Amino acid sequence: MYLEAANLAARRGEELIFEGVSFRLESGEALVLTGKNGSGKSTLLRVVAGLLHRERGSVSFTDSHGNTLRRVGEISHYLGHRNAMKSELTVAENLDFWRCFLGDTQGGSTVSIDEAAEAVGLAGITQLPFGYLSAGQQRRFAFAKLLIAYRPVWILDEPTAALDASGDRLFAELIEAHRRKGGIVLAATHQPLGLEGAQELRMAGFSHTGPGVWA
Amino acid sequence: MYLEAANLAARRGEELIFEGVSFRLESGEALVLTGKNGSGKSTLLRVVAGLLHRERGSVSFTDSHGNTLRRVGEISHYLGHRNAMKSELTVAENLDFWRCFLGDTQGGSTVSIDEAAEAVGLAGITQLPFGYLSAGQQRRFAFAKLLIAYRPVWILDEPTAALDASGDRLFAELIEAHRRKGGIVLAATHQPLGLEGAQELRMAGFSHTGPGVWA
Amino acid sequence: MSETSLAITKFSDLANPTRFLALAARIIPWMAGFTALCFIVGLYLSFTTEGDYQQGETVRIMYVHVPAAWLAMMGYTIMSLSAIGTLVWRHPLADVSAKAAAPLGAAFTLIALVTGSLWGKPMWGTWWVWDARLTSVFILFLMYLGLIALNRAIDDPSKAARVSAVLILVGFVNIPIIKFSVEWWNTLHQSASVLRLDGPAIDPEFLRPLLVMAVAFTALFFTLHIMAMRNEIWRRRVTAQRRMAARLASREGQP
Amino acid sequence: MTHAFYVYGAYGFAALVTIAATLWTWADGRARRSEMATLEAAGIRRRSVRTKDGE
Amino acid sequence: MMALLLRDLKLSIRAGGGALIGVLFFLTVVAVIPFGVGPDLALLSRIGPAIVWIGALLAALLGLDRLFQAERDDGSLDLMLMHEHPLVLTLLVKCLAHWIATSLPLVIASPLLGLFMNMSETAIGATMLTLLVGSPAITFIGAVGAAVAVALPRGGLLVSILVLPLTIPVLIFGVSATYAAVEGPSPFLPPFLILIALTLFFAVIGPAAATLALRNTTD
């Protein structure tokens, strides 16, 4: 099982943000994107997830049976800057919805909503409306979403934003657990996540200052 | 000039989140709030800013002439989790609006929009719509808002969220500069901000689990 | 003193939910008895007094219609007073009172509307006309329903109460419109003949049952209102205790 | 009696609504009371009661 | 998909009191009309079907523009776009939920409203039928606008130009079918069939166009 990206390039507006980005992640490996603000980390993650059109290059996922999939989004979890939860609904309703909507990709085991809440350190408050939680609590439950439906690839954009120190450790452990079970992790971050043996990719921003399509 | 809070208590929903919080900040001093997720840091900041009703206690600001002001919000900048900028407008339009709207409190000097952009390390892209920026760039411009209209008190809720390392340093310097000019800073944070000689207040969360008015 | 919340201690004994419950338990039976008595006398009077030479038997509808219409307006007035209590003193019992009055007010408004149209059919030859009095009562009904819906849509009860309080107060403009619509717009509906400055202009023959029925309806309203307030206080206690239980449980699970 | 339908209709409807309102209020009260009883049975008690017991 | 439908319905209930709201809204609109046109019952009964249809249009428009914007703002849209379910289906279900939450109560309440407007039984039945058949089309058209609103953050004007003119044919055939049923001489079936055709057409075109717009969102 591996995730492969070859010679990726992406444009934001008119500018080429990066080009020639390639990587290959085997089962259990992690790639950490670092770089200055605006250097294109989020852009790269969204390109891999299929949320942004890519200018050049290819992304593909090959599972353990050797089948290759071009639409990597389908087998990935994406945790963006925003939490994808409705503040009107309770945490349990939110998580339940995503569990039903996302369904299960075969090959993995998932946990119940209560167990997921337990895992992110917030058991017992799943009956509160999501909007009533503090920023860090919201982030934790957004992460719990990754546990209730199995996906081999996790794409995480600054997962530990707004978390306290114990939350950082907790997330690191959950990510490590996912890797141990053979999952692949792609994360953008400004603070060290504490992942063992993760590859690092430094984004430089504006890969070329030359004129765009028009000149 | 000092900011004083005495015996503050606040309720969220039916629950008392904290009680008996008091502090006094002289000109140039800073108070850093720390604590677990959901321990009430943001709540305290919003109470001080006057955005949340306080259950008990008082907050007041006394300026250098000895005049006491009860509505601290008027002489404070508040930088919350959300950036208070419209993504449809350009950065310059956004900043210009806030400059006109907020006006100036006497006693301080402010900088122009371009200088403020320069100060947060993003000169030259003020003509872009705010929605086109990366998360960190948005946060930087939200911070630039503090520079374009003078306020003696800065109330900052996780100001460095989404920032890269250089951004952290930059913000720390700007905050220090504000303190040197006699400003008062109140900040909630999970990562050390690197402020010299700042007092620290550890929030514990749920000061009492008893029932509220109803039982 | 078992209660220590500061917001409460400022107020008189009645203001304390616990005291209120004790008081309610004591007076509800008496009020219920009084209501029943009034209704017995009122109904007896309404069916034994003579009919009007012009309106015939249908005049008997007046004995339900008019008290119901008065109570529809009074219910809203009570809500407005409670709303002031909520906004000015942030008083929890005022929240409860406003919330409990809404469904009752809606019920009495409905009675006034339906009995009015039942009266309108023989008198005016139509169930419904869009005249100012009728429409403004209809709008009152809609406002009651809207406020009930609003209260349900916000799940933090004290916030819900404060928000609805603002709307209740703004909506109060409708009450004078109802009251004076018949004078401002010359319409089909009767103008006031009981509640007017120069004394009632109505035959005592009709006035007696009308007043007894009015007292009966009012007593019913207040009985139900106090019962509903008590229910609401209980409801909030239950939720508060449930939440506390959840909090304690999670705290024990998570040291 | 002239127009008996309208008169009895009006009284009937008024009776229906008032009785419904009364029953509903009463049933609501019973439901709340039983909820409190179950909470009590589950050992969750009001703080004021508890402190009184403790005294 | 059931989960999505349920969630959207729950959301609309949480936000504003549920099914009752549509009816209440409508009652209010209808109660306002006689103040404008005057208490002329004959006139009211004549314009009744048109008013009911306009009310349906307004109800569908309120809140429709946020159909996908709300999802984008909290990031849910990203996850929906990534997911393997055919996106068209997801959008169809979202439209359905919006229709159930705002238009269906109107359809159900329309007899009551008809009474208020002093309409005849035939007119009430015809209005209800045409509304049931025609109002989904308005929602589907609106969905395209909502999707465009997400794709082009600064495309506000475009949305209104896109949505409102397109709904005019639906409105016209709906209303004229109703009047044909009530008054004759023109037959009821032709405009009614056209209405059905319009709804089916937009049920296909709407979600498909919305999909296209969402897939091409700028960020």
Added chain:
Amino acid sequence: MMALLLRDLKLSIRAGGGALIGVLFFLTVVAVIPFGVGPDLALLSRIGPAIVWIGALLAALLGLDRLFQAERDDGSLDLMLMHEHPLVLTLLVKCLAHWIATSLPLVIASPLLGLFMNMSETAIGATMLTLLVGSPAITFIGAVGAAVAVALPRGGLLVSILVLPLTIPVLIFGVSATYAAVEGPSPFLPPFLILIALTLFFAVIGPAAATLALRNTTD
């Protein structure tokens, strides 16, 4: 304050569709009414002013529910609440911007709409004048609803329900002033003066109540 006005206008053009949506909505309504009334031009011209007024009322509702919700969602509302400008003034300006963006175009377009409805010159003039004077009142009342909507996670229909009944007096006097101008015998001035009084009254009450609501809903 000028800055706020300008910003809100810019936003309504960039994001909401602004000016056009009211006029388009209105044209849709006007396109449908003749079906109900039939091709009877005399009748059409008679109910014309009422229809224009009702259209203005409904058009004012579009987008109103998001007036403050949008500010809350991006955090701007917090800063506005903290600021020393009297909050009432801020809200007044926001109402004004909303009125300029949605109702003013309608006022300006009303002669055109009057022509569509076959109204006489006096009627058109009177409608335009009463609309100009009366429509701000609707916006001010709506602002209260919008402020209440901040407490709701999503506004939508509920807000309109709460707001619409309160606007009825405005509608009544607006329409009756117009009719008085067109037909006599009752004089034009009394209802027109009441209309002005209503607008002034709500210009005070509306922002004040909205302030009260906003101060009580933040969290």
